[in-house]
Amino acid sequence: MGMINVNKLTKDYGHGRGIYDVTFEVGKGETLGFLGPNGAGKSTTIRHLMGFSKPQSGNADINGMDCRKMHSEILRNVGYLPGEVAMPDGLNGQQFIRMMKEMRCCGKNDRSAELMERFQLDPCADIKRMSIGEKRKLAVVTAFMSDPEILLLDEPTSGLDPLMQEVFIDFIRDEKSKGKTILLSSHIFSEVEALCDRIAIIKDGKLISTVDAAEVKHGLKNEFTVAFRTASDFDRFMASGIATEWSDRRSGKCTVCVPDEDTNSFLKALSGCRIKSLDEHSVSLEEYFMHFYKSSKKFAVGGVSYA
């Protein structure tokens, strides 16, 4: 049993829109990245976890609380950052924070002052005059001020400037180190790479696969382009048995894909040759997942299969 359990959750909005049989879990202390193209079903799933929507079938629970039946406990105990922040226009930041404190029963766990400083939020401004980023920061402060153990973050850094995105990622790293359980939907691969232990991929409302982040990173290939000093250096390398993706004797160049486990033999083969230049091009998590975004085909993890 995970800390967060989603079990065959289905909400069909018609015309192929919605989520279908979505099943996954997030273990205690784990950060699960939730990736998928626009309209894939990430926010719908997260809203069900918050108990805001009633599923047609299936269920979800958080820390043993049924998300639908114990909606108010979920609201009090889970740090939720919605994809789209909607706030009452008639209040200023401080009034909104006070209102949320009463709802969340912060008590002695009140971290609002620390969070306002960390995210450089001026709480005195009227909400209706706040920029999107400022509203976002206000949402961050209210979501985390009661120090919740479980965080549901729906595209948490959208609307934040690059410096604030960094502040946010550092903040989530700290939360992780305290053993918090986190579900994070995102389109930002660097964020996913920096924070997530596992990644669940959703497309067209269906969970396609769940992969281990370290395994994906390990399976990514490193590509090197080598320019040799002379034709004989080129020939020596080609005779070493290292497979090349591309080679051209005339220019004395070749391109080699090196899985992590073959790095030593690649370096050994190179050490016998004189080299003009060596350029590395690592396949990033972004390129890896772009493949998924573009095609609906499944792809291998670890062995890295690209269409």
Ligand SMILES: Nc1ncnc2c1ncn2[C@@H]1O[C@H](COP(=O)(O)OP(=O)(O)OP(=O)(O)O)[C@@H](O)[C@H]1O
């Ligand atoms: N209340 C609703 N009524 C009808 N259709 C809905 C409703 N909410 C979501 N949908 C549809 O369900 C699908 C999933 O939407 P959802 O907002 O969960 O996607 P998402 O993965 O969060 O996308 P994005 O990356 O754009 O935020 C979309 O096709 C959307 O149009």
Ligand SMILES: [Mg+2]
């Ligand atoms: Mg969304």
